Amino acid sequence: MDGSYTSLIRLFAPKIPLVLRTFITHSLWLSETSSDRGLRTEITIKFMRSLFENPNPSPIGKMQQWSLGAPAIKGRKWIAQTTFPQPPLEVHGDVLEQLFKAFEGLKEGGETYTVPELLPVQGEWTGYRAGVDSNAPQLNVSEQEKYHRLMKEVRSDVTILYFHGGAYYLMDPASHRQSSVRLAKLTKGRVFSVRYRLAPQNPFPAGLLDAFVAYLSLLYPPPGSFHAAVPASHIVFSGDSAGGGLSMALLQLLLVLHRQSSSSSSSSSSSSSSSSSSSSSSSSSSAAGPSMQWHGATVSIPLPAGVATNSGWFDLTHSLPSIHTNYKYDYLPHPSFVTRRRYQPDAVWPATPPRNNLYANDDCLLHPLVSPITAPDWSHAPPLLFLAGEEQLADENRVVAHRARSSSSSSSSSAAADTTVIYEEYGKLPHCFCLLLSPGALPASRKCFESWAAFCRDCVVAATAAAAAATQQEEEEEEEEEKRRAVATTGLLKEGSRATMVDPKTLRETSVEWDALYRGDGSVEQIRRGMRRALAERFPRVGGSAAAAADGDGDGEKKMMMRMMNGEARAQGPEVVV
Numbered sequence: 001m002d003g004s005y006t007s008l009i010r011l012f013a014p015k016i017p018l019v020l021r022t023f024i025t026h027s028l029w030l031s032e033t034s035s036d037r038g039l040r041t042e043i044t045i046k047f048m049r050s051l052f053e054n055p056n057p058s059p060i061g062k063m064q065q066w067s068l069g070a071p072a073i074k075g076r077k078w079i080a081q082t083t084f085p086q087p088p089l090e091v092h093g094d095v096l097e098q099l100f101k102a103f104e105g106l107k108e109g110g111e112t113y114t115v116p117e118l119l120p121v122q123g124e125w126t127g128y129r130a131g132v133d134s135n136a137p138q139l140n141v142s143e144q145e146k147y148h149r150l151m152k153e154v155r156s157d158v159t160i161l162y163f164h165g166g167a168y169y170l171m172d173p174a175s176h177r178q179s180s181v182r183l184a185k186l187t188k189g190r191v192f193s194v195r196y197r198l199a200p201q202n203p204f205p206a207g208l209l210d211a212f213v214a215y216l217s218l219l220y221p222p223p224g225s226f227h228a229a230v231p232a233s234h235i236v237f238s239g240d241s242a243g244g245g246l247s248m249a250l251l252q253l254l255l256v257l258h259r260q261s262s263s264s265s266s267s268s269s270s271s272s273s274s275s276s277s278s279s280s281s282s283s284s285s286s287a288a289g290p291s292m293q294w295h296g297a298t299v300s301i302p303l304p305a306g307v308a309t310n311s312g313w314f315d316l317t318h319s320l321p322s323i324h325t326n327y328k329y330d331y332l333p334h335p336s337f338v339t340r341r342r343y344q345p346d347a348v349w350p351a352t353p354p355r356n357n358l359y360a361n362d363d364c365l366l367h368p369l370v371s372p373i374t375a376p377d378w379s380h381a382p383p384l385l386f387l388a389g390e391e392q393l394a395d396e397n398r399v400v401a402h403r404a405r406s407s408s409s410s411s412s413s414s415a416a417a418d419t420t421v422i423y424e425e426y427g428k429l430p431h432c433f434c435l436l437l438s439p440g441a442l443p444a445s446r447k448c449f450e451s452w453a454a455f456c457r458d459c460v461v462a463a464t465a466a467a468a469a470a471t472q473q474e475e476e477e478e479e480e481e482e483k484r485r486a487v488a489t490t491g492l493l494k495e496g497s498r499a500t501m502v503d504p505k506t507l508r509e510t511s512v513e514w515d516a517l518y519r520g521d522g523s524v525e526q527i528r529r530g531m532r533r534a535l536a537e538r539f540p541r542v543g544g545s546a547a548a549a550a551d552g553d554g555d556g557e558k559k560m561m562m563r564m565m566n567g568e569a570r571a572q573g574p575e576v577v578v
Contacts, residue, residue: 048331059346070174078150084217116206128185158189165241186453204360232302233463244312261290306459319534320395378404389429458491
């Protein structure tokens with residue numbers, strides 16, 4: 001990442017014997033995955049796994065710094081760095097209040113978090129630069145001029161709000177430029193990649209707050225912004241791994257605010273029914289949804305056009321079976337290795353006060369804004385895309401996709417019933433495979449990117465058309481609803497919700513019934529019970545209390561979490577998945 005040939009040699013030289021062994025076993029069909037994937041894929045996975053299963057890992061701070069190294073910007077990409085300022089001090093409280101309201105609305109008991117400071121949010125505008133070779137240097141012009149030149153090559157309304165992966169403590173928009181540029185090229189749009197604050201220095205909900213501020217800044221540009229206001233109908237949230245989790249957490253935050261606003265408006269309307277003017281005002285407020293103060297103005301908080309995740313990390317406790325059963329296809333470390341791993345202390349870890357998880361307080365790991373797999377309700381969500389390999393995180397992607405589809409199908413609201421959920425899983429391929437294995441070398445990576453980009457395009461086309469129809473037919477609700485349904489059936493969205501398995505070699509798609517997607521009990525109650533058991537196994541010093549909590553003993557769960565917060569499980573080491 002730092003561009004140093006010496007560093008690369010130090011990294012790769014010790015792995016030469018591993019590469020040779022992999023070549024021999026794969027070529028002689030001695031590997032259990034020889035028939036499932038090519039040699040290049042096999043070597044890449046084995047090499048990556050050897051890095052993640054290092055028995056003597058570097059300190060957290062050192063690994064983090066290494067992952068933040070920015071390669072030179074050159075070739076067919078536009079990169080414009082920018083910073084969105086925080087709103088004036090007098091409205092800080094309103095921005096934070098929205099976050100706190102969503103957290104409180106989803107909490108089950110005594111979850112805690114560190115209150116984050118509202119700070120400026122950095123990021124990169126990314127676009128495709130045509131007509132130059134792969135080594136063309138970036139132009140020596142201002143960041144604002146780079147943005148203007150980027151926009152001259154944009155041919156669609158698509159704006160992707162992107163959150164990079166890296167287990168919430170590694171990586172940066174710079175490390176994901178190739179994938180961001182590819183999405184910009186395929187959508188003919190632009191990508192804003194958020195440089196959200198990283199753990200462990202900035203634990204939950206600092207990163208989520210940055211994501212929220214970035215979204216508001218796209219909708220309502222703060223003073224000095226390069227961009228004009230972006231309609232919500234043009235914005236698609238997207239991310240890989242932890243960034244996929246952050247995308248869904250941000251969506252859940254917005255959904256909770258909308259539900260709370262609807263409930264508040266209904267109560268207000270009911271209590272003031274004797275006054276026609278009050279009733280009219282309530283109705284208008286309900287239609288507008290939640291609102292807040294932002295840079296001196298009252299603004300609404302709309303939902304985006306869609307959300308697309310790639311190998312999303314939705315369960316921070318690693319509790320589902322695929323964590324074990326799909327290990328042979330993946331490069332992520334085995335759970336038993338994660339439990340044994342020890343990090344050398346440094347300035348950033350262990351944290352003060354102590355906790356076991358890098359990203360969030362231990363009593364908060366089951367909260368839906370931390371682990372979206374526990375979110376009880378996805379109704380009224382925009383279209384959702386889940387892309388995954390046959391990886392260790394496959395089950396959590398299946399569960400969230402299935403529950404999102406079930407939330408839509410079971411809702412009596414026609415708006416919720418229209419929510420499209422698309423699940424696409426690629427057999428025998430690892431976590432974030434299309435970002436790791438070049439689309440030029442692996443056809444499955446090319447298809448994955450094409451599905452990803454097509455979904456983003458289709459969401460924006462459908463949402464833009466729906467917004468236009470709503471504006472033209474505000475007083476004809478039934479007719480408007482029919483038009484909205486009609487324009488929402490375009491491209492990938494036309495076939496409605498579906499789950500497919502993709503053969504990595506032939507790219508043949510096989511449809512899967514939703515009820516067969518995850519054969520375990522995917523109810524929120526059962527998932528939470530399994531997550532508590534996973535914590536009990538990982539932190540045996542609090543195992544008794546955790547086991548009681550897993551069996552439904554609320555007092556046991558509370559005692560377990562209190563002991564974890566007090567640092568009694570500290571010796572077990574942090575939870576880390578990249």
